[in-house]
Amino acid sequence: MTWPETMPDDNREQTVGLLAHTSGPATGAPREGRVYRQGDDYDRGMSYDPSAFPPFAVTVDLVVLTVRSHALCSLAVRRGEPPFQGRWALPGGFVREDEDLAQAAARELAEETGLRVHDPAAPAQDDGAHLEQLATYGDPGRDPRMRVVSVAHLALAPDLPAPRAGGDASNARWAPVGEMLERGGHGRDGEPVAPLAFDHHQILADGVERARSKIEYSSLATAFCPPEFTVGELRRVYEAVWGVALDPRNFHRKVTGTPGFLVPTGGTTTRQGGRPAQLFRAGGATLLNPPMLRPEV
Amino acid sequence: MTWPETMPDDNREQTVGLLAHTSGPATGAPREGRVYRQGDDYDRGMSYDPSAFPPFAVTVDLVVLTVRSHALCSLAVRRGEPPFQGRWALPGGFVREDEDLAQAAARELAEETGLRVHDPAAPAQDDGAHLEQLATYGDPGRDPRMRVVSVAHLALAPDLPAPRAGGDASNARWAPVGEMLERGGHGRDGEPVAPLAFDHHQILADGVERARSKIEYSSLATAFCPPEFTVGELRRVYEAVWGVALDPRNFHRKVTGTPGFLVPTGGTTTRQGGRPAQLFRAGGATLLNPPMLRPEV
DNA sequence: TTAATAGTGTCTGTGAGACAGTATCAA
């Protein structure tokens, strides 16, 4: 029995490096009369000229997921200005001149939640969140004001105190992703929920799907748990993220038998009621072999 | 036995949408004296002002993979200008004002190779390449001339005629990824190979790893094959991409028994020698259940 | 004939899923 040594979408660390481009389009006919000359001059090694390429704004958007009261929830902030004034959106902001994309995402995450990001080198024994790049969204019409390319990131965090945004609790909330992603969905009070601003519905859907598939073959589900947790608590994370019920006995046998996944701390707890349960923390393994299997249909 | 309905990194289609950001940083102290005010004004709904955000150039870079003579190869182009003049690099170019990221990547791919991209809606029965977003690289120092964010894409193509770049064959080649990714590697003539320009070594490594893992749980390996192919030819694709030897008998039983993976065309061929082999084309299935397993170690 | 590739059958070990049964707490 084998399983890959690497994941389809590792949370890669950027290395210092430089621009990529060809030595010029194969279709080399000059394109005149354009506002921007599409980098032809840039390609030909002329000195830097800001008018030689179209300017973009670059932002990071965050899909911050957690498990609260048996439901997968995403952080949402209310927009205070047009466009989409008053609608819910994903947190995010501009990438600064001097920071990497991952740094920008970590900074926004800290500003919104106070969470620090796990050191990817150290084992996941400190408190903090998991952060990885998700995908980039650059449709020309995604912002009516200007051309904006957004590098979306996915963050997974344990259950947190109520969020704050600019100090105003009514402008930030943890919302169950089931409600947010339903077309014409309704909140728990039965009121209709307006769709998310911009293309954030798609970004959230992509982030949720990434989390759902990644906990299959990695130990990432532990990022939703406190530093010490029981097998039952970990099972409830899988059940909330996948929206299914799992057999507690087979789950227990599976996770405790997967090498490197869980390390017993020696302690026990009865915080879930019933017989005292062993406490574990996340082991060093990041890839599960064999993987957890998500039940079909 | 179950397997997920979705992949960890679906090739998502961008929907039309808009910008994401918060209603302002929680740490709301004014930041004066900066060249760019980091979007605070933008966040507060003031009218559009180009000086309110740092300008970026946005490019697409391409990891174009194919299988040639039992080796996984990547398209490389030689740089004609500084920086990294004379070094090999990945093909790519600027995103234009009016095009989506996927459109820009498809345009660059057509310019470099003449390949068209598969219609994701139609079954993979037409000729063409597979194209998906890979990851985005935005380290502030990755280009010495200016701040450039590159949205890397991964393309998989059948074996092609020799490439051209700007009509000059000596400035483009298919290079085995084993050679390109070796540190201080050597070409087949024993000459040392200079590392790729910019951060393209990392981008290529990420693209290769994505391809290696994705052919496990999807039918993507058929993107390396001509429209009609034999089981043996498909097996040689897996062997080249993974760099392993597979048991021909178990492989045959596995791929022909996976529903939706292969559809027999009725024809046969002896182009590989030996007993005539059935010809197949790719079936409609994009996800394999159960997956192909990459041999351990 | 040999050599090559194509394709089938058969055995064995691993592991997922189903589920019986026991253990240890609170109320």
Add this chain to the structure above:
DNA sequence: TTGATACTGTCTCACAGACACTATTAA
């Protein structure tokens, strides 16, 4: 006591891997 959760054991079926064997071509 009931009821909750924790945990162990056992059975069965599916399937990956190993490999013997047959089939059909070219040289």
